[in-house]
Amino acid sequence: MAETENFWHKVKDFLFFTILRLVLGLRYKLQINTMPTADGRPILFLPNHPALIDPVIMMRVLGPAFRPRPLVDETQAMRPLVKQAVRFLNAVIIPDAGKAGRSVRLSIEDKLLNVAQALKDGHNVLFYPSGEIYRTGRERLAGKSGLHFILNQFDSDSMPRLVLIRSTGLWGSRFSCASGQYPRLSSILIKGLLALLLNLIFFIPKRRVSVQMLESPELRSLALTAYKKDLNQYLENFYNEQTPPPQSVPLYFWQGSQPVAMPEPKEVTRIHHIAASPIVREQVLSYLRGLSGISQISPEHFLATDLGLDSLAQIEISVWLEEEFGFTVPELEALNTVQDCLDAAMGALGGQMNFSLKPVPKNWFHKKQGDNPSLSLADAPPLQGHNAPSLPSLFLANARKHYNSPLVADQPSGVRTFGQMLTGVELLLPFLSARPNARLGVMLPLSPAALLSWLAVMLAGKTPVMVNWTVGMSNLRHCLGLSQVDTIITAKAFINVLQRQGFAIDDVTWPDGRKIDFVYLEDLVKQAGLAGKLKAWWRSFFSRRLQRKACLVGTDGISEIAAILFTSGSESLPKAVPLTHANLCSNLNEAIKILALHRSDRLLGMLPPFHSLGLLANMALPIAAAMPMACHPNPTEANILNRLVKNYKTTLIVSPPTFLQNMLERATGSPDLASLKLGFVGAEKCPEKLWRLFAEQCPSGVLCEGYGVSECSPIISVNRPGHVYPGTVGPPLDSLRVLLLAGPETNPALTEDRQALVNEPGILLVRGPSVFSGYLTGPPGFPQPSSPFICFAGKTWYKTGDVLSQDADGVLTFLGRMKRFAKIGGEMISLPQIEETLLGAFAGAQPADSGPILAVETSDIDPQITLFTTIGISREEANQALRRAGLSGLYNVRQVINLPLLPVLGTGKTDYRSLKSMLK
Numbered sequence: 030m031a032e033t034e035n036f037w038h039k040v041k042d043f044l045f046f047t048i049l050r051l052v053l054g055l056r057y058k059l060q061i062n063t064m065p066t067a068d069g070r071p072i073l074f075l076p077n078h079p080a081l082i083d084p085v086i087m088m089r090v091l092g093p094a095f096r097p098r099p100l101v102d103e104t105q106a107m108r109p110l111v112k113q114a115v116r117f118l119n120a121v122i123i124p125d126a127g128k129a130g131r132s133v134r135l136s137i138e139d140k141l142l143n144v145a146q147a148l149k150d151g152h153n154v155l156f157y158p159s160g161e162i163y164r165t166g167r168e169r170l171a172g173k174s175g176l177h178f179i180l181n182q183f184d185s186d187s188m189p190r191l192v193l194i195r196s197t198g199l200w201g202s203r204f205s206c207a208s209g210q211y212p213r214l215s216s217i218l219i220k221g222l223l224a225l226l227l228n229l230i231f232f233i234p235k236r237r238v239s240v241q242m243l244e245s246p247e248l249r250s251l252a253l254t255a256y257k258k259d260l261n262q263y264l265e266n267f268y269n270e271q272t273p274p275p276q277s278v279p280l281y282f283w284q285g286s287q288p289v290a291m292p293e294p295k296e297v298t299r300i301h302h303i304a305a306s307p308i309v310r311e312q313v314l315s316y317l318r319g320l321s322g323i324s325q326i327s328p329e330h331f332l333a334t335d336l337g338l339d340s341l342a343q344i345e346i347s348v349w350l351e352e353e354f355g356f357t358v359p360e361l362e363a364l365n366t367v368q369d370c371l372d373a374a375m376g377a378l379g380g381q382m383n384f385s386l387k388p389v390p391k392n393w394f395h396k397k398q399g400d401n402p403s404l405s406l407a408d409a410p411p412l413q414g415h416n417a418p419s420l421p422s423l424f425l426a427n428a429r430k431h432y433n434s435p436l437v438a439d440q441p442s443g444v445r446t447f448g449q450m451l452t453g454v455e456l457l458l459p460f461l462s463a464r465p466n467a468r469l470g471v472m473l474p475l476s477p478a479a480l481l482s483w484l485a486v487m488l489a490g491k492t493p494v495m496v497n498w499t500v501g502m503s504n505l506r507h508c509l510g511l512s513q514v515d516t517i518i519t520a521k522a523f524i525n526v527l528q529r530q531g532f533a534i535d536d537v538t539w540p541d542g543r544k545i546d547f548v549y550l551e552d553l554v555k556q557a558g559l560a561g562k563l564k565a566w567w568r569s570f571f572s573r574r575l576q577r578k579a580c581l582v583g584t585d586g587i588s589e590i591a592a593i594l595f596t597s598g599s600e601s602l603p604k605a606v607p608l609t610h611a612n613l614c615s616n617l618n619e620a621i622k623i624l625a626l627h628r629s630d631r632l633l634g635m636l637p638p639f640h641s642l643g644l645l646a647n648m649a650l651p652i653a654a655a656m657p658m659a660c661h662p663n664p665t666e667a668n669i670l671n672r673l674v675k676n677y678k679t680t681l682i683v684s685p686p687t688f689l690q691n692m693l694e695r696a697t698g699s700p701d702l703a704s705l706k707l708g709f710v711g712a713e714k715c716p717e718k719l720w721r722l723f724a725e726q727c728p729s730g731v732l733c734e735g736y737g738v739s740e741c742s743p744i745i746s747v748n749r750p751g752h753v754y755p756g757t758v759g760p761p762l763d764s765l766r767v768l769l770l771a772g773p774e775t776n777p778a779l780t781e782d783r784q785a786l787v788n789e790p791g792i793l794l795v796r797g798p799s800v801f802s803g804y805l806t807g808p809p810g811f812p813q814p815s816s817p818f819i820c821f822a823g824k825t826w827y828k829t830g831d832v833l834s835q836d837a838d839g840v841l842t843f844l845g846r847m848k849r850f851a852k853i854g855g856e857m858i859s860l861p862q863i864e865e866t867l868l869g870a871f872a873g874a875q876p877a878d879s880g881p882i883l884a885v886e887t888s889d890i891d892p893q894i895t896l897f898t899t900i901g902i903s904r905e906e907a908n909q910a911l912r913r914a915g916l917s918g919l920y921n922v923r924q925v926i927n928l929p930l931l932p933v934l935g936t937g938k939t940d941y942r943s944l945k946s947m948l949k
Contacts, residue, residue: 042093045117049089055225058235061090063242065192071148072097075176076194077168077268078157080205081212083196087155088118090240097153100144121147121154137344141175145182148189158264166200166207166275166293168268170261173333174342177257184253191248193267198238201275201291209294224280234286236278243267258337308893308923309354309374316349317367328368336367350374352918353908356665389676390444393435393631393657406618406653412589412610413582417618419610420591421487422579423653425451425572431655437477437634438659438677440669445477447655448569453481454488455565460553461489461518468593470509470517470545471638472496474662475647478550479638482518483592483648488575492588492607497595497639498527499856502536503915504603508595510539511807512605516546524549591649593805594641594739597859604814605805606641606739613649616742616799619762620645621654623749624707624733626681633679634660635670635688641739642712646683656681667691671701678704685712686719693722702726707750711735711743711758713852714843720755734758736843738829740817741765742799745829746841760839765797768826769835790844793833794819794826801827849941851887851894853919860885863894863911863920870910871902881931884939885922888948893923897931897944 053059065072074097076087084099091097101120115122123140144154158176159168183189201207203217224233245267251260276288314326321336332338338346347358354374358364364373407426409418418426428447438444445453461469469491473479486493494514498505509515517537524534524547537545557565582589591610595603632651636643651658659677661670664684670692673679682689682705689710696702705727710719715734723732735747736758745767748759761767769791804814818825832844849860863885871882883898896907907922932943 041117042096046089046093049085049092053086053089055230056221056233056235057086058237059086059090060237060239062240064090064094065190065242065244067094069151071151071189072153072192073148073179073189074153074155074192074194075158075264076155077196078159078161079163079168079196080199080202081162081214082202082204083199084155084157086196086199086238086240087194091153091155095153097155098147099155100140100157137175138178141178142182145179148179148183149187158261162206163200164206164294166272168265170265173261174257176264177260180252180260188249188252190244191252193243193245193248193264195241195243195268195271196238197241197271197273198236198276200273201277201288202236205275207275207291207294220280228282232282234279234282234284236288308891310371312353312923313350313370313374314367316353317346317370320345326367328366328371330367331365332367332370333365346370347373352912354918354921356918389438390435392433393438393444393677395434405621406614407655410576410580412580413586415611417611417614419487419579419587420613420649420653421484421587422576423614424484425576425579427652427655428569428572434655435657436651436655437480437657439476439661440673442477450477450481450484451569451572452562452566454485454575455568456557456561457481457485457550457553458489459561460548460556461485461491464489464491464516466491466514466516467588468492468494468512468514470494470496470512470514472498472517472519473523474637475634475643475660476662477660478520480648480652482550483638484652486518487587487591488578490578490584490587492590492593494593495595495639495644497637498532499917499919500595500597500603501915501917501920502533504917506538506540506915507602507811508605509537509545510541510543511603511811512593512805513808514545515539515543516548518548518550521549521551592644594639594644596739597856602812602862605807606801607805608641608644608739608742608801612742612799612801613645614653615764615797616744616762617645617649617653619764619799620744620747621650623747623762624709625750626654626656626707630656630681630706631677631679632656632658633670633674633677633682634658635662635664635682635684637662640712641743642683642685642737645743646709664688665691667695671696674704675701680704680706681709682707683709683711686710686715687713690716690719690722693719693726696726703728705730708732709735709747711737711747715755717755736833736841738831740801740827740829741795741797742801744799745793745795754840757840757842758833759841761795761841762797762799764799765795767835767841768794768821769833770794770821790832790834793829793831793841794821795829796824796826851892853892853894856919858894858919860887860894862916863922866914866916867896867902867907867910870913871900881933881939884931884941884944886941886944886948888945890949894921895944895948896922896925897928897947898925899928899931901927 072095074087074091074095076083084101088097088099099118099120100123101115102123121140121143123137144156147154156176156179158173159170160173160175180188199205203220204212206212248263251263275291275293277291278288279285317326317336318324320342321338323336326336330336332343332346343364347364350356350358350370350373356373356375358373363369406418407423407430409422409426411417412419412422428451432448432451433446435444436447436450469486469489471479471482471486471493473482483493494512496505496514496517497508500508528534534547539545578586580586589609590607591613592608594606594608596606597603632647634647634651636647638644638648647658647660650656659673659679661673664670665688667688674682674692689708693702703726707730708723708727710732711734715732720732723730731750731753733748733750733753734755734757735744737743737745744762745765746759746761748754748757769789771789771791803816803818806813817828819828820826834842834844836842851858851860864883867883867885882900883896883902885894885896887894896902896904902925904922904925907925911920911922926947932940
């Protein structure tokens with residue numbers, strides 16, 4: 030039996046390497062110098078890495094004589110054509126550190142130990158010291174530690190043979206980054222197959238590749254005695270001894286066979302203007318000093334070359350940054366310099382610089398038919414019992430009129446038309462309609478999938494609950510229990526990203542421990558099968574049935590509630606805000622008119638669906654007004670957002686000031702953002718610097734600042750194009766009535782007729798069609814929210830709790846918030862919730878009759894959280910208590926100030942005004 034298995038193994042080996050030799054021979058002409066001899070001792074082959082194809086060439090050169098076990102990163106190993114080869118070659122799968130982030134370090138070290146064990150067991154191994162392909166024409170190892178880690182597992186007697194391999198001739202191929210972009214394997218293979226056919230297989234021009242090998246005694250000595258830096262320098266000197274310029278070889282025989290010289294790709298650099306607060310700056314620099322052992326560190330230093338921190342150390346840095354500051358490092362490749370670490374700590378780190386964008390189809394720029402250039406909501410029948418239509422009805426009306434017109438685009442999936450989105454809705458409807466739940470959660474970042482899921486949940490007759498996964502596990506459980514959601518629509522790809530960032534999906538339950546059923550879009554598509562897809566496509570042409578349903582409320586129609594959002598928990602725990610179709614359509618319709626939007630406008634989307642401004646501007650606006658939207662799920666990745674603006678020529682952006690300022694600071698000149706005609710900012714105060722940057726980068730655009738709250742759908746006031754008053758939030762919407770209360774609720778500073786005092790601060794009251802009807806009441810056991818409404822002059826008003834003033838022309842100025850929360854990373858952080866958590870954790874340390882022992886506050890200049898305490902709590906102890914309570918990393922104490930006594934008012938309550946003055 031063993032002899033038979035060995036025979037078939039040899040047959041498979043012969044066939045595999047014969048096919049490999051024949052296939053590569055069609056395109057590559059190899060020149061191999063100084064092959065080592067096999068003597069039974071294991072060999073660690075160490076090649077340079079100019080292109081994605083060179084591991085295949087190395088297997089062709091070394092096998093079957095040496096048959097080394099290759100290392101393959103898990104992203105490549107999951108590709109259909111690679112899976113079988115990985116299994117056949119007994120490859121060692123290495124996690125992709127550049128993509129996987131926080132949970133990968135221990136896994137990488139385990140795999141590297143497996144490599145060392147394979148060598149000890151007598152196997153040959155193919156290991157790339159750089160771990161990544163060239164970005165320029167030279168190999169750069171810098172602080173890479175993989176090889177050093179492996180060699181440290183051996184002594185002089187057990188050390189394997191070490192063979193250096195230098196290949197030349199591949200820099201400039203389609204498998205390299207010589208074009209300035211990371212190669213796309215699927216596209217290369219498709220073009221290569223077509224080229225083979227057009228060249229009649231055997232006549233395709235060949236690329237010459239030279240392979241040189243060296244078994245150096247000096248390297249063996251360095252492996253036993255040298256530091257990582259010296260070992261890597263020796264390897265770099267060998268690899269870069271020959272660095273021919275990039276060359277392009279013709280793809281078709283009628284183009285000739287002579288290679289054509291290419292220019293070297295420009296190294297992409299980031300422009301940094303983000304100023305970290307002094308506290309954050311010192312924390313980051315102090316951490317990097319301890320990790321690198323270097324005392325003098327500046328923002329310009331590179332983590333690898335200047336500080337000697339390799340990818341494994343950079344994983345540690347990304348984990349620390351997220352845990353300490355609450356902002357996710359989007360991918361390890363974005364973390365190159367000390368300045369990148371400072372940007373990440375401030376939530377302003379951009380994403381991939383070499384992000385390859387799909388070409389923009391011509392129909393993206395196609396102008397919609399219609400005599401009136403002004404944009405308006407589609408003509409659709411009203412929702413039963415209302416004057417306004419429902420959002421699904423508006424979407425269906427637009428889908429009939431613009432079936433083949435683009436609706437939404439993202440990278441890398443491309444552009445989706447109205448017809449494709451309607452087909453997707455039809456595909457999901459049978460599964461979602463069969464769910465017994467009256468409410469379904471939607472937990473997705475901004476994407477075509479999020480838009481699709483929201484529409485499908487509404488048309489299935491369910492109430493969508495927009496789930497915020499960033500609030501921390503404690504608040505998330507509360508929100509799910511409060512809204513009685515036990516089913517969440519999401520995507521496996523998104524959950525995988527969250528889990529790599531430390532999100533424990535098994536911990537997502539109700540407060541009583543009841544489990545949540547996660548429904549994955551990928552599974553629903555698979556269950557539908559080909560027949561289901563064809564049926565959905567066919568039904569998308571006949572949407573009358575859905576249009577009738579979209580106009581009815583109740584069993585045979587849709588829910589009157591378009592979405593349930595959650596407040597930020599300014600009063601300790603989040604409250605649920607139900608917004609109706611009438612609320613959102615009223616707010617949207619007026620915003621379109623005030624901002625003078627046109628049919629030719631194109632939107633850049635970045636805000637998550639659980640954000641009230643994101644729901645209105647990035648979800649409702651595209652489907653209701655047929656405005657095409659190019660979107661990206663991460664608003665902190667300014668570099669990618671800038672490229673989307675440039676490629677898709679977007680004219681409108683809706684954003685908090687922080688994210689738009691990041692984009693403007695990273696733009697490489699006005700051409701990047703020149704297409705922007707309108708920037709709408711809200712959710713936080715617009716800094717003076719943003720006005721200047723926008724004027725410089727968007728010379729033909731106008732910046733308008735507005736103000737609103739989730740309970741008002743959310744826009745309350747906005748500056749108008751042509752009538753912008755910097756420093757103000759503009760006049761209120763025409764459909765809203767506002768009232769300012771100076772103090773007691775019976776003493777208004779400004780009445781509806783605007784005849785009373787002006788420019789006096791007061792608490793803002795609002796009423797109108799976009800104001801919600803009240804917070805959602807939870808089941809027994811949940812805190813019942815108090816009414817946010819008050820009666821004045823016989824009318825009911827929503828009390829915002831925010832302090833504003835209004836001038837004689839009706840223009841509002843935001844002065845501050847009565848509710849005690851801080852705006853950090855675009856999210857509202859509840860200061861009372863932090864205090865409540867810390868008091869619970871340190872209650873035993875409170876002396877009797879000592880007065881308050883702690884309080885938290887932020888300054889008006891810097892939103893970083895400061896803990897004032899009388900009992901000597903350290904910052905580490907405080908943050909550990911917040912993590913144990915399930916609060917997210919954004920709930921993070923930045924500094925601690927110890928006081929003998931906390932200042933108190935005459936009532937015995939903490940004097941927060943005095944604490945805030947201390948921070949000045």
